[in-house]
Amino acid sequence: MTSRETEYLECERHWVFWLLMFVAGFYGVYTFLLRGGVFCNAQTANFVLFAIELGNKSWYKAAYYFIPMTAYMAGAFVSEAVALRLTKVNFLRWETILVAIEIIFIIALGFVPDSAPYQISQVAINFICSMQYNTFRQSEGIPMATTFCTNHVRQVGIHLYKFLSHKDTVFVKRMLHHLGMLCMFVGGGVVGVVICNLFAGRAIWAAAIPMTILLIHLIHADLTTEKDRLNTLPHGH
Numbered sequence: 001m002t003s004r005e006t007e008y009l010e011c012e013r014h015w016v017f018w019l020l021m022f023v024a025g026f027y028g029v030y031t032f033l034l035r036g037g038v039f040c041n042a043q044t045a046n047f048v049l050f051a052i053e054l055g056n057k058s059w060y061k062a063a064y065y066f067i068p069m070t071a072y073m074a075g076a077f078v079s080e081a082v083a084l085r086l087t088k089v090n091f092l093r094w095e096t097i098l099v100a101i102e103i104i105f106i107i108a109l110g111f112v113p114d115s116a117p118y119q120i121s122q123v124a125i126n127f128i129c130s131m132q133y134n135t136f137r138q139s140e141g142i143p144m145a146t147t148f149c150t151n152h153v154r155q156v157g158i159h160l161y162k163f164l165s166h167k168d169t170v171f172v173k174r175m176l177h178h179l180g181m182l183c184m185f186v187g188g189g190v191v192g193v194v195i196c197n198l199f200a201g202r203a204i205w206a207a208a209i210p211m212t213i214l215l216i217h218l219i220h221a222d223l224t225t226e227k228d229r230l231n232t233l234p235h236g237h
Contacts, residue, residue, distance in 0.1 A: 008140050010221035011095035012234050014177060017139040018184045019210045020132060020146040025188025026195075026207050027125050027147075033196050034203070036118030040125040042133075042148040043072050071123040075130025083135065093230055096218040098135050102128050103211050110205040121204075137236035142177055149185055152178040 010016070024041050031040045039045055046065045053062035083094040105128050112120055129147040136146045145151045159175035162168070195203040222230065 009093075009095075009229065009232060009234050010226060011093060011136065011218060012138060012140055014139050014180070016214060016218075017136060017144050017146055018180060019214050020136060021181045021184040022188035022191075023207045023210055024129065024132075024147045025185035025190075026192040027129065027188075028185075029189045029192030030196060030204055030207075031122060031125055033193070034114070034201055035121040035125075038068070038118075038122060040068065040122050041129050042150075043069055043126075044150075067119060068122055068126045071126035072130040075127040076134045078127075079131035079134045090230060091227075092219065092222050093226075095135055095234070096215065096222050098131055099211055099215045099218060102132065103208050103215060106204055106208045106211065110202045112201060114201045136234075138234065139177065141235055142174055143236060144177075144181060149182055152181045152185075156182070 028039050028041050031038055046068050050062055050065040050069070053059075053065070079098065105124055109121055109124055133145060133147045136144070138144060143151075155178040156175050159171040159178070163171035163175065191206070192203070195206045199206075
């Protein structure tokens with residue numbers, strides 16, 4: 001393994017981000033098909049709808065959008081605050097603990113009845129997506145978003161232009177990483193459609209499978225190969 005490869009932590013590996021992006025695509029389909037026809041991975045749509053309701057003077061409907069927006073903000077706040085304290089645990093990284101927390105959320109959401117208010121699932125997924133987005137920031141030195149696609153589409157266009165302008169293959173590699181993230185998101189969405197149609201609300205449990213694979217691998221790294229690097233911050237923090 002080269003010195004450049006050992007520079008990055010296991011939680012920064014490309015495959016980690018691909019799995020997270022796959023699950024994000026699953027979340028998007030799950031909340032849209034089964035939990036109120038909304039996307040909880042990011043907040044742009046909620047701000048658009050908030051503005052529409054304000055413009056229509058529908059104050060009550062506008063106030064509703066404070067719920068997911070606040071949940072998303074709270075996720076970022078909590079992940080930032082808790083991460084600093086949990087680095088003192090000394091045997092697991094915060095990134096590993098977050099994946100475990102996300103699995104707990106996934107399992108709990110599977111027990112929420114289909115007749116329950118959609119806001120329960122929406123707020124929970126808003127919260128965990130925000131924590132994940134704020135925690136996993138760079139994939140082997142490349143800034144990445146693990147819960148939505150807009151930046152990846154932008155980066156594909158940017159790096160395609162740079163490659164055509166400079167003829168440097170490093171831009172092709174970066175472009176392919178972002179394309180890979182987009183493909184994983186779509187793949188997670190396609191799988192989500194099939195499973196949601198089969199199992200309704202309990203389909204969310206399927207997201208626990210890739211997350212559990214990731215958790216086992218990160219725990220192994222924390223306890224063995226990276227036990228002397230637990231206080232090393234990932235790039236981008």
